[in-house]
Amino acid sequence: MATLQALDAAQEVLARDEQYLIPVYARYPVVMDRGEGCTLFDLAGKSYLDMMGGLGVNALGHAHPRMVQTMVEQAGRLVHLSPQYSNPYPSLLAERLCELAGMHGAFFSTGGSEAVEGALKLARTVGRQVGGAQKHAIVALKGSYHGRTFGSMGVTGQEKYSADFGPGLPGVRFVERNDVEALRSAVGEDTCAILLEPVLGEGGVLFCSVEFLSEARRLADAFGALLIFDEIQCGLGRVGSWFAFERVGVRPDMLILGKPLGGGLPLSALLVGEKLFHRYGLGKHGSTLGGTPLACRLGLEFLAVMEEERVLENVAAAGERMRLGLAQVAARFPDLVVEVRGAGLMWALELREPARPVVEEGLRRGVLFNVVQGKVLRFLPPLILAPDQVGRGLGVLEEVLGDLFGGAMSEHPVGAQMHAVAR
Numbered sequence: 024m025a026t027l028q029a030l031d032a033a034q035e036v037l038a039r040d041e042q043y044l045i046p047v048y049a050r051y052p053v054v055m056d057r058g059e060g061c062t063l064f065d066l067a068g069k070s071y072l073d074m075m076g077g078l079g080v081n082a083l084g085h086a087h088p089r090m091v092q093t094m095v096e097q098a099g100r101l102v103h104l105s106p107q108y109s110n111p112y113p114s115l116l117a118e119r120l121c122e123l124a125g126m127h128g129a130f131f132s133t134g135g136s137e138a139v140e141g142a143l144k145l146a147r148t149v150g151r152q153v154g155g156a157q158k159h160a161i162v163a164l165k166g167s168y169h170g171r172t173f174g175s176m177g178v179t180g181q182e183k184y185s186a187d188f189g190p191g192l193p194g195v196r197f198v199e200r201n202d203v204e205a206l207r208s209a210v211g212e213d214t215c216a217i218l219l220e221p222v223l224g225e226g227g228v229l230f231c232s233v234e235f236l237s238e239a240r241r242l243a244d245a246f247g248a249l250l251i252f253d254e255i256q257c258g259l260g261r262v263g264s265w266f267a268f269e270r271v272g273v274r275p276d277m278l279i280l281g282k283p284l285g286g287g288l289p290l291s292a293l294l295v296g297e298k299l300f301h302r303y304g305l306g307k308h309g310s311t312l313g314g315t316p317l318a319c320r321l322g323l324e325f326l327a328v329m330e331e332e333r334v335l336e337n338v339a340a341a342g343e344r345m346r347l348g349l350a351q352v353a354a355r356f357p358d359l360v361v362e363v364r365g366a367g368l369m370w371a372l373e374l375r376e377p378a379r380p381v382v383e384e385g386l387r388r389g390v391l392f393n394v395v396q397g398k399v400l401r402f403l404p405p406l407i408l409a410p411d412q413v414g415r416g417l418g419v420l421e422e423v424l425g426d427l428f429g430g431a432m433s434e435h436p437v438g439a440q441m442h443a444v445a446r
């Protein structure tokens with residue numbers, strides 16, 4: 024068996040990881056070697072169906088031929104360039120994103136957190152311009168996730184991420200998602216921005232209601248504050264439309280994109296409307312590694328593939344299969360499943376029990392699952408996941424749940440536990 028050697032090689036990697044990588048990730052005991060489409064392969068060649076898509080980054084799966092070709096071609100031409108010099112790709116990508124989102128301009132940075140920082144800085148400077156230094160308060164949501172840097176952590180509404188690092192960002196107020204009254208009391212003359220994820224991702228795939236988002240828009244306008252949507256996770260096709268805000272018809276003043284944008288290379292974007300285009304001021308913001316020729320060209324290719332290969336149509340078809348399949352799982356395990364919720368290819372199966380063992384057992388059986396908030400299985404598969412692959416993944420999930428928690432068939436009708444959001 025070649026696998027003994029491969030096992031040794033994997034053990035060696037895991038041991039070196041443990042010795043040299045600062046331990047902040049609760050990693051799983053597997054070493055990946057390569058990927059193709061919606062499948063990953065470990066060092067021993069064992070295959071894994073990818074139901075988590077690199078936390079939503081690998082929208083086109085792994086090693087998509089067009090992305091590989093573009094990467095190779097551009098890597099031999101120009102990888103990085105000082106942002107003080109021009110090349111064709113950043114503005115081409117900005118133009119395309121603005122067309123899709125109905126925005127006016129873009130600033131590119133590396134990761135999601137960095138783009139959130141850029142949005143917070145722009146909100147603060149605009150607040151100052153229109154209302155003086157006291158117009159600096161930011162309203163954000165409890166249970167939200169915006170990143171790991173100081174500013175983005177400061178607007179993340181989960182104590183566990185920031186408690187050990189205080190003091191944090193001053194002037195942030197957190198309100199409960201979908202609590203319109205709480206939102207009304209939190210927003211005032213001193214508010215410079217309301218920041219939210221239309222669909223909270225890391226929080227467990229939780230949807231903001233149309234009413235809540237509309238009220239956020241109204242309050243932002245009434246108090247001269249900016250409405251910022253963080254669509255790093257729910258944007259760019261994830262929920263079946265290009266952007267989550269299109270589903271509810273509420274437009275933001277700033278839109279933050281990340282995760283899949285660079286086709287796996289670090290790339291995030293802050294998109295703004297016309298009235299914000301000139302508001303930073305020259306020299307007031309920047310990013311040495313943000314928006315490189317290589318990343319932006321891959322971003323363009325990602326958008327082109329999405330369109331030319333009609334990926335959104337697949338999101339609809341595979342998403343419907345997810346909805347039906349998860350409803351079936353919920354019906355089979357009524358005592359285990361709290362709720363199923365999602366749209367497109369962004370789904371959650373909330374359990375009453377810790378979900379990490381499900382991920383570990385899935386790994387053994389060749390399917391990659393993901394857990395957030397301890398008990399929520401979150402699905403962010405590649406947007407090219409075929410409907411029959413959905414069936415395969417959820418079949419393994421059902422087996423795993425049966426083995427771990429007991430698989431008694433329920434008397435409940437199929438769909439009894441279903442609260443899927445399908446607006």
Ligand SMILES: *Cc1c(COP(=O)(O)O)cnc(C)c1O
Nearest residue numbers: 134135136168169170224255256
């Ligand atoms: C992942 C994520 C971020 C942070 O992005 P990084 O690239 O990890 O810095 C911010 N907001 C949302 C909604 C996210 O899902």
